[in-house]
Amino acid sequence: IFPTNLTATKQFLEEINKWTTQHGVSPLSWEVAVKFLMARKFDVLRAIELFHSYRETRLKEGIVKLQPMEEPLRSELLSGKFTVLSTRDPSGASIALYTAKLHHPNKTGNHVVLQALFYLLDRAVESFETQRNGLVFIYDMGGSNYNNFELDLSKKILNLLKGAFPARLKKVFIVGAPVWFRVPYNLLSLLLKEKLRERVQMVKMTDLRQHLPRDCLPEHLGGVLPLDAHSWNQQLLAGQNGRVDPVDELVGIPLVGTSVHMPGPEAMKLEELISHLSRAQRSGIYAEYDEIRKDPPSPQNYIIPCGTFCRFRTFIGVFVLMLGISVVLCSCCTWGGCGYFYYFFSTAYNQERNRYGDVLCLDQTRVCLKSRKNERSDYINASFMDGYKQKNAYIGTQGPLERTYGDFWRMVWEQNVLIIVMTTRTDEGGRRKCGQYWPLQEGGQEVYGHIAVVNQRVDNHSHYNQTTLELHNTERQVTHFQYISWPDYGVPTSAVTLIDFLGAVKRQQKRAVQAMGTQWRGHPLGPPMVVHCSAGIGRTGTFCALDICLSQLQDLGTMNICQTVRRMRTQRAFSIQTPEQYYFCHTAILEHAQRQGLLTANQ
Template identity: 40%
Template sequence: MEDMASHLTSREEQAVKEFIETVNDLRLRRNAGPLSWNTAVKFMMARKFDVHRALALYEVHEITRVREGLIRFDPINEPLKSELETGKFTVLPTRDSTGAAIAIFTANKHFPIASSHQVTLQGLVYQLDVSLHSVDTQRCGIIFIYNMIGSKYVNFDYELCQKILSLLKGAYPARLKKVLIVAAPLWFKAPFKILRLFVREKLRERVFMVNVPQLSLHVPIASLPRELGGIIPLDHNAWILHCLKSNTNCNGDLCDISSLPTSPSSGMILYQAYEVLMQNGNSPLSDGETDEPEDFTSFVHEKHNSEKREKEVEVLKQKQDTVQSPCLSGPDILLEERNGINDPILPSANYEEDLLEGGTKTDMTLEEFIQHLCKLGRKGLYEEYADIKSKSLEGTFNIARLKHNQPKNRYSDVLCYDHSRVKLMFPSDDPSQDYINANYVDGFQQKNAFISTQGPLPKTFPDFWQMVWEQEVLLIVMTTRTIERSRAKCGQYWPKQKESSAEYGEFHIFNNGVEHFKDYVVTQLVLTNLKTDISRVVVHMQFISWPDYGVPHSALAMLTFCDKVREQQVQALQVLGSEWKGHPLGPPIIVHCSAGIGRTGTFITLDSSIQQLEATGTINVRGTVERIRFQRAHSIQMPDQYVFCHLALLEYALSRGLLQDVDLSGFDDSDSESE
C-alpha cells in the first residue's frame, strides 16, 4: 500500500490527525484497536478533508457493512469465488482524463435468481477496496459505468441498483465522480426516472444515460475497453489475480470488525464524535449541499429544532393563563397568532359523508396525477405542503392538556384532538383516567381504519395494551426503532426475545416467535387478559429501514411493507372467521412512530392512497393528508414526507403495471412553474 503522508499538505495532515484522534478515542472506549493512518486518509479524502463529514461517512460506512454482510471476504471459496469469476464487475487498468478510476458493472452477466444482494455487493466492495489502495483513486475518485448492452429484464434488479448508488455516494470512502448508464433499454427508463427522484440532487447531477458513441464524451476512447467502443483489451482475470495479491487478509483495511457497533441503529459513533468535535470548538455543518448521509444532517437539524421547539412551547405556556387556544406545535402557534385566530375551528359537519362517498372533485387519474407533478415540480409540492400546514387546526386539545394527562404525552407539543381521541374504558367518566395519546384515523372508505399514536412511554405501557385489547386490534405497525441516534424514540413495550414474556397492568404478553427480514421484523405476540384469562394473538410489525426526520432512499421497501401489512390483516381476519362482526377489513390497525405524526402519517397516507388507487383508479394525496390531519394533528411532519408519498405512488403504479412509462423531466428544475 502506498504511503499517504508524502502526498498531503500540512493542512490536510492536521485534519487527518483531528479525525483519527476523535475516532480512536471512541474505538478505545469500545476496546477496539486504533484506526490506521492510511485508512483515516481514505475517509478524509472522500470528504475533502472535512472532519465532520468524514466522521459521518465513517459511521454510515460501518453500519452499511454490517447490514449488508460486507465484513469478511473469502475470494477463493464459494460463493464469492464464482461471483468474481463472472466478470460482471471489474476495475479497469486505465483512468479518465482527470485521473479517476473506471469501474464497470455489466448488467447482462448478472442474474438476480443466482446471486444474492450480499454476494453481489461483496464482489463489488472487495474489488473497490483494492482499487482504493491507490492514492490517485482516493484523490481523483471513481467513474462507475453501468453497461446495459444486451441486457434483458431478467438481468435487472431495481433494489440492487438503489443499494449500489447509495453505497457509492453515501456509504463508501471514495469520491463518486460520475455514473454512466450505457445503452439503457426502454423497460429500464421508466423505473429509473422514479429511482433517480429518490436520489439526492447532487448525485442526480452526476448520473448520465448515454449510448456507446456518447460514452467517449465522458471517458477517453483510449481508456475504454473494446466492448464499450474503446481500444484496450479487457483482462478481468489479471485484475482478480492482482486483488488476491493485494488483499490477502480478506478483510481489507476499511472495516475493522472489532470496532463495529453491535446494532446498526446504535448511532453511538456519530453522536459521540459530534459531541467531541463541538467540545473542541468546531462549528456544525453548514446549511449548504453536502455529501454526508441524511441521518447526520437530520441529527444536527433535530438538535436545533428541539431547542427551538422547547423555547416556543415555553412561550405558549406563559400565554395559556390568558388565552385559551388549541395546543399547537411551535411554528403553527406563531402562524395562528399572526393571523389573529384565537378560537378553535370545529369539525366539518359533512366530513363523514365525504369520507364514505370515497371520491372528491380533486381526485385525479394517473395521467392527471403525472401532469400535476410535472406542473408543480418538487418545489411546488413543498409549497402545497406549506399551504396545508398553514391551515388552522380543526379541533381542541382540552383533555390532552389536563394536568393529570400531561405526563402521558411523549412530547409536550404533540397532543391529540378531543373529537377523535381513543378513550380507554374505566368505571368512571373521569377524563384523566380514560386518556391515551391516540386518535382514530379513517382510511379509504373505512371509518376508524387506523389508530395513530405515539411510541408508548414506560408509564403508559399498561394503557397501550388496554387499548389494544379494548379495540380488538390484530396488528400493530411500528415505523421507528426504540433507539435512534442514541435517543429514546419509543419504549420497549413488548417482549423482544422469542419465548420471553412481560406483564403490564392487567395484561400478560408472550413472544411466540420472531421473523427477521431485511427491512422489517415480524413478532407473534399472545396477549392475555389476566382478569378473564382470555388470550388473543396480536402481530407486531416493525419497519426498520426508515430514517427519523426523513424518508427512505426508495419507496420499494415501504411499498413491500405495506403489502405485508395488508396480507397480515387479511390472514388474521381469516383466523377469526365469523367471530368478527365489524367492518370487512377488520378492526383498527395501530400505527406509531415516536410522536405518531411524521412516519405514522406518511404510512397511513400511502396505504390509504394505494387502497383508493386500486379501488377507483384515482389518487388524491392532498385530500388524504388533509383528512388525516383533521383527525391526528400535524400528520405528515415534513415536506419531504409529502413529496415521498407522491413519488411512492408512481413507483407503485409502475410496479403493478398500471403505468408503462412516466416522464417527470423538469420535476427538480429550479425554474419550474412553482417558483
C-alpha cells in the first residue's frame, strides 16, 4: 500500500472502530477495510458510506448471517443461476454471470437469491486482484421469458452493484435481451449521458465476443469454457463450513447511518482558506458557486412527461436505480421507490402543501409524518439533513403555511424536536414569507391539529427573539429562536451576530438534551433541530453550512465549504440559494477565526 493509502486505511479504521466500540463488537480488520477502500479508490468518506450501505442493505433484506452449507442457501448456490467465472477478463477483472432463465419467482424467494449473490460476490472480492481490477457483470437473458423476470429482484441486484457492494463495477453486459425488454431500455438510453451509456451495454449474444475474449466466456455465450456452474460453486463452497464472515457481527447492529459530512482529503486549514480567498477574490468564489449550481440536486434528474414512458416504467425502474438517475414522474404515474425521485413532492394532492412549486423535496431524505387513519398523505416539505459527524442533525423545511401548521407541529412532536430555528420574518418587503405558526404573546395558547402550543416566555435580544413553548399532549418544552437581521436572498450585515446566534442555539440544544437525561438514547448531540426560512433552502442552507464547517474547524482545525455545500444539496435540494450566501460562508468563518484568536497577526 502506498503511504497515502496507508494513511487512508488508518483513518477509515479509526472512524469505523469508534462505532464498533460504541456497540461493543469486534473491531473491523485491516483486510476488510482495504476491500472497502479499494472499491472507492481510497476515498475515506466514500468508503465509510459504502461500508454502511453494504451493512444496511444486508440488514434491510434480513441477511444478517450467511450460512452457505445450510438449506435453502446451499441449493441456491448450486443451482447455476449465479456464479463467478473461474477466469478473468484481460484487465484482470472478475466476471460474474447471472442466468435469468434459471430463475423462477414462484419457486424461489428474493431473500434466498440475494443471500447467494452476497455470498458469491463476497468470496470473489476477497481476492486482492478483484479488489484492484474490478468486476464485470453479465446479465444473461438468453432463452428467458417474462415469467423469469422479476422487477423487484432486478432492482435490488442492480442497486447492490451500483452503490452497496465493495467492488468496482466496470461493465454490465445485458446479453440476449428479449424484445419486450429492449424497447424500454432503448428509450431510456437516449436520456443517459455518454459516460453512463458506456458502462451499461445491451449486446447480442453473437457480439459479446467483441467485448470479452472467447477464453473467458462459457460456450453458450460464444466462448470456449464449459459452463459447469454447479462444479464451480461447489468448489467455492469447499472448506467454507464453519467459516465466519467478518462483517456478520456488524450487520446485526441496528441501522444508525453515517453523516455525509465527514472530513475529506481536500479539507482546508485556515491559512489555506485565506490563500484561496485571496487568489479567487469574490468573483472566483461566485464562479465556484456557479459550478455547484450546475450540479443537479441528486446525481442526475430528468422529467419524464406523461404518456412518454408510463407504460414502460416498471422496466425503466431497473436501470434508473442502478445509474443514480433522478426522475420526476408525471402526476398520473403512481409508481416510485427506485431512488432519487421527487414523486411525493410532485403529486397533485401534495402540491397545496408546498409553499413554492420549484423548491423540491427529495423522496430519499424527506421527513414522513406517521400514518393516521383516513389520511391520504404523509407528506410535508421537509428534509432530513446531516450535520458534522451527525446523521439527521437538522430538518430543513419551508416556512409553514396556514394549512400546514398542524403537519409542522406533528413533525416537531414525532421527531422529538427540542429547538426550532427561524431565520426569516413572517413578512418581508410587503410579502408573506412564513405563517404565524406559534402563539406570539407570552401566555398565549393555540391549538394546531391535535397539539396545543403554549407561549411560556419571550426573551428579546438585539438580533433575535427566543421563545419558550410548551407542547401539550403530554408536556414537552420546545425553544423557538427567530433571527430577525437577515434579509431575504441576502446575507446578515454582521457575521458576528449570526455566529453568536448559532452559539445560543447550540447551547440551548445541549441544555435541553441534558434535561432529557435517560429519556434520550439517540446521538449525544440530541434529536434534529428544525431550521427554516421561507423556502427552506437559502438562509436555512447557509445556517447549516456554517454550523457544519465551524464544528469541523473546532474539531480538526480544517473545513471544506465547497464540499459541504455540495453534500448538503444532495439532501435538501438547492441549499444555499445565492452566490452572496456562499461567499458569506467564507468570510464569516474567517471573521469568527479572527475573533477567536485563531489567526496570527500577519494573516
